[in-house]
Structure formats: structure tokens, C-alpha cells
Amino acid sequence: MGYVSVPGGDNMGSALAGDNLAKSKATSYASFASSRPVAESVIGALKLDIAPDELLTQVTVTAAKDTAQIKIEASADTAQQAQALANAWVVSLAEQVKILESAPNPADPNAVPLDSIIKVVPLGDAPLPSAPSSPNKKMTLVIGALAGLIAGVAYALIRNHLDRRIRSVEMVEKATGASVVGTIPVDERLRGSRHVVESGVIDHSSTEGYAMSEALRELRTNLHYMNVDNPPRVIVITSSVPGEGKSTIAANLAVTIAATGQRVILIDGDLRRPVVAEFFGLAGGGGLTDILSGQATLNDVLQVYRPVPTLAVLGAGRIPPNPSELLGSMAMKRLLERLSEDAVVLIDAPPLLPVTDAAILARSTDGALVVAGAGKTSIDELVKAVASLEKVSAPLLGAVLNRVPTTGSQAAGYGYYGKGYYYHQDAAKGKKAARPKPARPARAAAERVESYTDEGLDREAAFDELLNPNTGEAPTRRVTRSR
The missing domain is CATH 3.40.50.300 (P-loop containing nucleotide triphosphate hydrolases)
Structure with a gap:
């Protein structure tokens, strides 16, 4: 994290003007921090083998609202590389701001430019990340579960609507x-x-x-x-x-x-x-x-x-x-x-x-x-x-x-x-x-069938009248159902 410093005056008015200037500069410096000059400076400092445009995708710079602070977030393959990249970015931003804000000497144009009173000061080293920012397993599991639930409910509703099988x-x-x-x-x-x-x-x-x-x-x-x-x-x-x-x-x-x-x-x-x-x-x-x-x-x-x-x-x-x-x-x-x-x-x-x-x-x-x-x-x-x-x-x-x-x-x-x-x-x-007794029910079917022949009838006797309609004779016995 960096801080935009503007020296204040001896009175309250000068101090307030300096604070407002620092806040205003912080917003513009945050935009400048995402530029190729800063990325090229970091590549040279860390001796990285990467293109400036690609390195810019690994860094996010923001200015806190109503403050003179500039927040830098860096991502890399390891926690140590991310920490080093964030620290180097603040230092490189401070150097580029110094060059940007330096004014030439009006008495001698060939002389070394005068240092600006506005500076970006690093506020200590970036903390070493304790856990990777990506992939976030917990968040991924939650999102996956919610997505699966929504998809399952949607599938069930669609299938129920399209299912034309008899259900009631x-x-x-x-x-x-x-x-x-x-x-x-x-x-x-x-x-x-x-x-x-x-x-x-x-x-x-x-x-x-x-x-x-x-x-x-x-x-x-x-x-x-x-x-x-x-x-x-x-x-x-x-x-x-x-x-x-x-x-x-x-x-x-x-x-x-x-x-x-x-x-x-x-x-x-x-x-x-x-x-x-x-x-x-x-x-x-x-x-x-x-x-x-x-x-x-x-x-x-x-x-x-x-x-x-x-x-x-x-x-x-x-x-x-x-x-x-x-x-x-x-x-x-x-x-x-x-x-x-x-x-x-x-x-x-x-x-x-x-x-x-x-x-x-x-x-x-x-x-x-x-x-x-x-x-x-x-x-x-x-x-x-x-x-x-x-x-x-x-x-x-x-x-x-x-x-x-x-x-x-x-x-x-x-x-x-x-x-x-x-x-x-x-x-x-x-x-x-x-x-x-328990042995009796198992014989119920056989006893019932036998009841048809107990009266001296053939099993086919029930259909004698139907099969021989021209005899004119009624069956001698009528089949009855035993109960």
C-alpha cells in the first residue's frame, strides 16, 4: 500500500489545502499505476521474463475513497511472488511519480529538475498471503451446490410438465x-x-x-x-x-x-x-x-x-x-x-x-x-x-x-x-x-374344487346346457358354489 504525501503549511488553511491535493493526486496516481511505464520498471527491478501488458493483468490498483491511500493487489503463482510483486509495484510507482512530478530549473534549463513536494511513500511491506485467492474451494462448493440445486429443481419441473404418463x-x-x-x-x-x-x-x-x-x-x-x-x-x-x-x-x-x-x-x-x-x-x-x-x-x-x-x-x-x-x-x-x-x-x-x-x-x-x-x-x-x-x-x-x-x-x-x-x-x-387350525387354510382351494364333484357332477357339467343347446334337456343338477 502507498500513501500520497503533500507537505502542509504552518497554518490550518495550508494543511487543509495539502490534504485535499493529496486525495486528488491519489486518484490520478491509481490510474497511472496501471500503466506500462510502471510495469516495465517492475519487470526490470524483479528481472521478470514477462510482457508488460501481461503483467498488468496480475495487478489491481485502487484509491480508497476520500483518502490519500493507494491499494495495490497482486497475484502470482506463489505467495512469495505475489508479495514481492506488490512491494515492487509500490516502489516503482513512487519512482515514476517522482519523475512525473519533477519540475525543470527555470534559471538553468540544463540543470537537474527540482524534486516535487508530492511523493508516494510505501507504507511497509505487503503481508504474505496465508491462503490462495484462487481457486476458492469453499466458494466454489457453495456455488456448485446452489447451481446443482437450481438445475435439479428446474429439471424436475420441466420433466413433470413434459411427462405425459398417467400419474393419477x-x-x-x-x-x-x-x-x-x-x-x-x-x-x-x-x-x-x-x-x-x-x-x-x-x-x-x-x-x-x-x-x-x-x-x-x-x-x-x-x-x-x-x-x-x-x-x-x-x-x-x-x-x-x-x-x-x-x-x-x-x-x-x-x-x-x-x-x-x-x-x-x-x-x-x-x-x-x-x-x-x-x-x-x-x-x-x-x-x-x-x-x-x-x-x-x-x-x-x-x-x-x-x-x-x-x-x-x-x-x-x-x-x-x-x-x-x-x-x-x-x-x-x-x-x-x-x-x-x-x-x-x-x-x-x-x-x-x-x-x-x-x-x-x-x-x-x-x-x-x-x-x-x-x-x-x-x-x-x-x-x-x-x-x-x-x-x-x-x-x-x-x-x-x-x-x-x-x-x-x-x-x-x-x-x-x-x-x-x-x-x-x-x-x-x-x-x-x-x-x-393353521393347516386348514392351505387346503381351502382343494376343498372348494372338490365341492363341485361331491354332488356327482363332472367339472364340465356347468357348460352342458351351453354346449348342447338342441337337446332340450335341462341339466340334472345345478352347480353351486360352496362357502
Whole structure:
């Protein structure tokens, strides 16, 4: 640091004038200190191998307001080099000011110039820096953290705004105008395999699969109460795009409805990629296409699902070259009318967006259920799927959200609050006193299946009347559900 010195006079006025002059000079000297002459003087004094203009970038000179002080800040590779540079700069500035302010002798122009009364006096050596000024690690960390936080929040907001995947029931109902008639939770038993997980039996000894069972029963109830006097008898189950779990819901919903003792027929209406027979472990080969083409009768290809005798499965049959024409034919309409007289008919249909099969089928039924994967299907895909049904005037029964999360904040968006576990606990408490020994519940499914044959009936007897409509004979016994 340097100080501009101006000798004062013998009186107060002279001293005040000298102080004002020193303050004024300090401002001008601060500007002069950033000039090439001072930099060249420092380079010569310290014997530096650097250009004056480059050295000037390492030094900052300021004049303190309303004072005669000049502050010099220098930066270098080491603390010692920065200290030496600051000290040399003050000394060089003092020398240049001395030369600048010296006046020639008017009596002898060739004589040595007279020394100026205004001087820059160094105020001691610059202190040795204890820490580097750059990089400032603490400041860098703070700035980095703030920048990361701002970027993260901005990204989350933008992604949330642009993310069109289904996140709540309200999102579906607002965008499509369709009611959500079922929310099916995630079930770990369905990962990586195609099989039926429902048995139609309530087992209070285990919580595994209880949430899904309750959700399917709720869906079954909602379908029934859409029209109490005339509930839907022929239902198409489809989706907007592949991979949303429509076939899984169709298979397990069929078991759930059949568990009430009502006859159910599940038809594989996906004549492009049939999978229903695989779900139930039934034989492939003949099926729907063989009936429609007149190559087989219903009695030849309809297969009763033995664990639940009131459920029969009609496979797809041979894959035809014209699926849409077959599904929209009069033969298909007559078949559905015949089957719906004695049973509830569920049809696993292809997705709506890739092909038109499901929309064609839905026109000949009581309506369609559109399955959407929670957190996977975009709302735009679902809206297009619903619009494709509206274009052909096909009735829409509602939407079913599949793979709904059961825990965390996302579960609340779908109206799911772990209710399956809640009801399971209530049911378990209500039957605690009358609960049989632990070994009994595991046999419940087998005992229920046996109850159909205890009356001397074949498992296929539930569909004798349907398969042989021209006999005119009523079945000798009626299948009842044991409780």
C-alpha cells in the first residue's frame, strides 16, 4: 500500500489545502499505476521474463475513497511472488511519480529538475498471503451446490410438465371423460411369467396377493353395478398399446367372476398374438377361428378350467390372414349372442392403437374396458384409444389402471392407500375366534374344487346346457358354489 504525501503549511488553511491535493493526486496516481511505464520498471527491478501488458493483468490498483491511500493487489503463482510483486509495484510507482512530478530549473534549463513536494511513500511491506485467492474451494462448493440445486429443481419441473404418463385417476378422468372402474396394484407374482394368480378363494392366512384379489373383486362389483337390472354380459378387454397387462387382467377377472358361481367364458380375441391358453395352461390349436370358419363346433374347442368349473376358455385357434374381417363378421356376432345367453363373456382383444380389431369387436358387445399401465402409458395414448372407440360408436365401460403402486406418495394419486392390507387385517380379526387350525387354510382351494364333484357332477357339467343347446334337456343338477 502507498500513501500520497503533500507537505502542509504552518497554518490550518495550508494543511487543509495539502490534504485535499493529496486525495486528488491519489486518484490520478491509481490510474497511472496501471500503466506500462510502471510495469516495465517492475519487470526490470524483479528481472521478470514477462510482457508488460501481461503483467498488468496480475495487478489491481485502487484509491480508497476520500483518502490519500493507494491499494495495490497482486497475484502470482506463489505467495512469495505475489508479495514481492506488490512491494515492487509500490516502489516503482513512487519512482515514476517522482519523475512525473519533477519540475525543470527555470534559471538553468540544463540543470537537474527540482524534486516535487508530492511523493508516494510505501507504507511497509505487503503481508504474505496465508491462503490462495484462487481457486476458492469453499466458494466454489457453495456455488456448485446452489447451481446443482437450481438445475435439479428446474429439471424436475420441466420433466413433470413434459411427462405425459398417467400419474393419477383424476388425470385419466379429466382427459378422457371415462370413469376409472378399477385400480389393480402391482403383484410380484406376475413378474416374468404368464399365469393366473387368482383362485377364487379368500385365504386369510396370507397377505400375498390379497391386494390384487380385493382390487379384482372391486372391479367385478363395479361392472355389476353399472346397470343393476341389466349388467354387461359381453365385455371386451383391451388397451391402447401392447404390454399394459390387459391379458393378465382378463384372465384373472374371469376367475374372479366365475368364483361367484356365475358361468364365464373367456375368449381369446387377439388373433394376432394369442396368449390366453398359455395363461391357463390349456391346449392350443383349435379355437375361435375354427368356429367362425365352420371347421369346428363350440363343443370341440371350448375348454373348462378345472380349478374353477364355472369358467371355460375359448382359445384363438389358427392365426388367420384377415383377423379384422373375422371379428367383425355376422358369425362372430351370432356366437357372442349365443354365448351371452348363458354366461358372462370376456374377450381379450388386441390393443386399440396398432390395429382396429378391438374397436370392431366392441361394437358387437356391451362395451369395452381399456387397460392402462400406471406410470407407463401416456395420457395421449389413452385419449387416442378412447377416441378410436368413439369413432365407431363402440360403448366404453371405463378404464382400468394396472400395476398401480401400493406404497409411497404415488399410491395416493391413484386413490390406493394399502386398502387390501387394511381389509385383510379386519377380516383376520373378525374371524380370529373361529379360524381353523393353521393347516386348514392351505387346503381351502382343494376343498372348494372338490365341492363341485361331491354332488356327482363332472367339472364340465356347468357348460352342458351351453354346449348342447338342441337337446332340450335341462341339466340334472345345478352347480353351486360352496362357502
